[in-house]
Amino acid sequence: MMIALKTYLDDHKSAIDAALIGYLRQYSLTDRMLRPLEYAISAGGKRVRPILCISACIAVGGQARKAMPLACALEMIHTYSLIHDDLPALDNDDLRRGKPTCHIQFNEATAILAGDALLTMAFEVIAEAASDAPDPEAKLWLQILRSVSEAAGCRGMIEGQARDLGFEGIKLNRNDLESMHRLKTGALINASVHTGALIGMGSDQQIERLNDYAANIGLAFQVVDDILNVTGDASILGKAVGTDQSRQKNTYPALLGLEQSELYAAELIDRALLALEIFDKKADPLRAIARYILYRNR
Amino acid sequence: MMIALKTYLDDHKSAIDAALIGYLRQYSLTDRMLRPLEYAISAGGKRVRPILCISACIAVGGQARKAMPLACALEMIHTYSLIHDDLPALDNDDLRRGKPTCHIQFNEATAILAGDALLTMAFEVIAEAASDAPDPEAKLWLQILRSVSEAAGCRGMIEGQARDLGFEGIKLNRNDLESMHRLKTGALINASVHTGALIGMGSDQQIERLNDYAANIGLAFQVVDDILNVTGDASILGKAVGTDQSRQKNTYPALLGLEQSELYAAELIDRALLALEIFDKKADPLRAIARYILYRNR
Numbered sequence: 001m002m003i004a005l006k007t008y009l010d011d012h013k014s015a016i017d018a019a020l021i022g023y024l025r026q027y028s029l030t031d032r033m034l035r036p037l038e039y040a041i042s043a044g045g046k047r048v049r050p051i052l053c054i055s056a057c058i059a060v061g062g063q064a065r066k067a068m069p070l071a072c073a074l075e076m077i078h079t080y081s082l083i084h085d086d087l088p089a090l091d092n093d094d095l096r097r098g099k100p101t102c103h104i105q106f107n108e109a110t111a112i113l114a115g116d117a118l119l120t121m122a123f124e125v126i127a128e129a130a131s132d133a134p135d136p137e138a139k140l141w142l143q144i145l146r147s148v149s150e151a152a153g154c155r156g157m158i159e160g161q162a163r164d165l166g167f168e169g170i171k172l173n174r175n176d177l178e179s180m181h182r183l184k185t186g187a188l189i190n191a192s193v194h195t196g197a198l199i200g201m202g203s204d205q206q207i208e209r210l211n212d213y214a215a216n217i218g219l220a221f222q223v224v225d226d227i228l229n230v231t232g233d234a235s236i237l238g239k240a241v242g243t244d245q246s247r248q249k250n251t252y253p254a255l256l257g258l259e260q261s262e263l264y265a266a267e268l269i270d271r272a273l274l275a276l277e278i279f280d281k282k283a284d285p286l287r288a289i290a291r292y293i294l295y296r297n298r
Numbered sequence: 299m300m301i302a303l304k305t306y307l308d309d310h311k312s313a314i315d316a317a318l319i320g321y322l323r324q325y326s327l328t329d330r331m332l333r334p335l336e337y338a339i340s341a342g343g344k345r346v347r348p349i350l351c352i353s354a355c356i357a358v359g360g361q362a363r364k365a366m367p368l369a370c371a372l373e374m375i376h377t378y379s380l381i382h383d384d385l386p387a388l389d390n391d392d393l394r395r396g397k398p399t400c401h402i403q404f405n406e407a408t409a410i411l412a413g414d415a416l417l418t419m420a421f422e423v424i425a426e427a428a429s430d431a432p433d434p435e436a437k438l439w440l441q442i443l444r445s446v447s448e449a450a451g452c453r454g455m456i457e458g459q460a461r462d463l464g465f466e467g468i469k470l471n472r473n474d475l476e477s478m479h480r481l482k483t484g485a486l487i488n489a490s491v492h493t494g495a496l497i498g499m500g501s502d503q504q505i506e507r508l509n510d511y512a513a514n515i516g517l518a519f520q521v522v523d524d525i526l527n528v529t530g531d532a533s534i535l536g537k538a539v540g541t542d543q544s545r546q547k548n549t550y551p552a553l554l555g556l557e558q559s560e561l562y563a564a565e566l567i568d569r570a571l572l573a574l575e576i577f578d579k580k581a582d583p584l585r586a587i588a589r590y591i592l593y594r595n596r
Contacts, residue, residue, distance in 0.1 A: 028452045029481075032460045037452075084414060089406035108387035112410065113460055116382060119414065120451035123421050127444035131437075138436035139429075145443065146425035153418035154326045154335075162330045162411055183327075 005288040009051060012064070016050045017042070019072050027121050036106050036114040037121075041079050044097045048221075049074040049188060052289065053196035056210055059276075059283040062200020069129035070144060070199055073122040074192050077152050080118035081188075083111050085161065122148070144195045151191035160184025172250040178219065180250075186218035209275045210286075216272035217290050223265040224293055226251035230258060269294050303586040307349060310362070314348045315340070317370050325419050334404050334412040335419075339377050342395045346519075347372040347486060350587065351494035354508055357574075357581040360498020367427035368442060368497055371420040372490050375450050378416035379486075381409050383459065420446070442493045449489035458482025470548040476517065478548075484516035491584075507573045508584075514570035515588050521563040522591055524549035528556060567592050 020041050028034035050071030057067035086093040086101040087108065094104050103111035126148065130141030150156055160183030167180065193214035197207045229244045230253050244251045252261040272290045276283050318339050326332035348369030355365035384391040384399040385406065392402050401409035424446065428439030448454055458481030465478065491512035495505045527542045528551050542549045550559040570588045574581050 029457045030461075032464060033452045033457055080414075084410055087410060089410060109463055110460075112382055112385060112387060113456055113463075116378075116413070116417065117452050117456045119417055120447055120456065123443065123447040124451050127440060127447050130440045131444055135437060138440055139433060142425060142428045142436055142439065145421065146429055149418055149421040149425050153422050154331045154415050158411055158415045158418065159327045159331055162408075163328075165407055165411075166330060 005285070005292060008285050008288070009046075012051050012054055013047045015064075015068070016047045016054075016071060016075065019068050020075060023072055023076075023121065023125055027124055028117075033114065033117055036102060036110050037117060039105055040083050040102045040114055040118070041076070043079075043099055045075070045079070047075060048289075049078050049192040052189065052214070052217075052286075053192040055283075055285040055289065056193040056196030056202075056214075057200035059210070059279055059286050060197050060200040060202030060206045061282065062196075062202075067196050067199050069125050070148075070195055071192075073125045073148065074188065074195075076118040076122040076125070077148070077157075078188060080115040080122075081152075081157060081161070083115040083118070087111060090161075090165065119152070122152075140198060144198055147191050147195050147198070151187040156183055156187030156191075157185075160187065167250055169248050170250075172255070174255060177250050177252070177255060181219060181222040182215070185222050186215065189218035189221065190214040205278070209278055212275035213272045213286065213290070216268045216275065217293055220265045220268035220272065220290075220293050223252045223261055223268065224296065226253055227258065227261050227265065229253075265294060303583070303590060306583050306586070307344075310349050310352055311345050313362075313366070314345045314352075314369060314373065317366050318373060321370055321374075321419065321423055325422055326415075331412065331415055334400055334408050335415060337403055338381050338400045338412055338416070339374070341377075341397055343373070343377070345373060346587075347376050347490040350487065350512070350515075350584075351490040353581075353583040353587065354491040354494030354500075354512075355498035357508070357577055357584050358495050358498040358500030358504045359580065360494075360500075365494050365497050367423050368446075368493055369490075371423045371446065372486065372493075374416040374420040374423070375446070375455075376486060378413040378420075379450075379455060379459070381413040381416070385409060388459075388463065417450070420450075438496060442496055445489050445493050445496070449485040454481055454485030454489075455483075458485065465548055467546050468548075470553070472553060475548050475550070475553060479517060479520040480513070483520050484513065487516035487519065488512040503576070507576055510573035511570045511584065511588070514566045514573065515591055518563045518566035518570065518588075518591050521550045521559055521566065522594065524551055525556065525559050525563065527551075563592060 021038065024034060024037045024041060028037060053071040053074055054064045054067045058064055082096060083102045085091050086096055087103055093101055095101060101111070102114055126141070126145055130138065130145070133141060152158070160180055163180045164184055172180070190211060193210050194207065197210045202210065226244065229241055229251065232241045245254070252264065256264060269290050273287060276287055319336065322332060322335045322339060326335060351369040351372055352362045352365045356362055380394060381400045383389050384394055385401055391399055393399065399409070400412055424439070424443055428436065428443070431439060450456070458478055461478045462482055470478070488509060491508050492505065495508045500508065524542065527539055527549065530539045543552070550562065554562065567588050571585060574585055
């Protein structure tokens, strides 16, 4: 990883981590919910979605500070989805990023509530930031609310998760696999970039290009994830490898083979970089993130 | 029940039911999620929260039609909370309103996702209604968003649910029992009345009185619920009775005795009616609902 990107990611990650903990403490009445929420949110995520949100805001000329509440809301939604996905009735995972998952560390009831709490809190954070914004920005925040809620809902992440569950053991074609991923992980990544550009007051053309960028890196992210489940090192990834194959999960390596999957990931990243052509150097972090997706954890 | 109230409730219930199904079909991409969502939302609820929301809007001089999206969002949040509360890891209930609960009818994974979907959809519905509203109302909708998200979150319903779980088997004093209920069921009932009054453009004084009304009926509702679990008829209630005692749940009858509990419920309803004194006959439905709470299902 380039030193400049590493510093950029580390700095933003620290700021996001601090802001997230601040929100949890502000919105939790007692330790009862605060402890599992802090545990889940501090589990060492890379903060991909909030960093994309802030970077998209910067790319269109906005200030990182303005995107921070939104960035935190997106990470809360992502974290809630992981907590619920890990539950015994869903993926039944005991480990996440090398640590016991929420229902193992606490219990199932707490994990279900903690997920519900984070999803709800995301909208509390958006509501608060929107209420504090100057009046003319109220409409903009409603657009953001719409984009985020749609991405997280039945026309986005939840439908993707439901398809993923329903597809286990069924062999998919490439189209079905792709549309599942566009919903399950792509929708929230798209919303992160899209709403970051909205809060940064990007032009229609900028927003269109950034949507294109997001769609390509979102899919690339998933393809690389599938590849790492085959070739990765469990101690670096912080989760078990080889699990997709044993669960007969539909993956790109299973469908295309490993080599074609790697070529496809590279092609998606090329398309993402092409979409950024109209931007100046303020989009360099987005460019670096796109390249980093290809080479992470190797 | 007075005939007039019955007609009022039936008419609004039908309109709410139709609007809810309309939203589910609009926001669900495929049958995969639509079927469990329709099942859960059609399970025969009395639509207390949406009717309160619409009635509060009417009481301050607003039009019922304007409150409908909000009313549906509130019912979605209520329904999600029931689906998740019924899960094996939480209350482990097999029946709800005389029908198999969502995880029994489908499976646990589907029930978790369906709950997540309804919570998210509530915010999609609010976002859509807010975007469609005239510009000057944008700030009002952000206030509504804030009120609803706070009521559903860690400073409301979720903290209440977490306390309820943590308190099972521990004997509570009246204060702790009351604050648990104010969070678990009171917060969303308050938000229903409060946001209904907001969308109806109620004055500060009207809103203050309605908040007082809501706090009292919310608690009365819970006290009567506890009483019915002791004295009720399972076939009319559509759920098992006597379960609180066998689970050593903290209830008003257990704490105060049955007679004192009935007196307390009546006192709360008196207070609620007193709070409505400043309103004209447009608040008659709210008055009738308060009285109905005391006598439901007997």
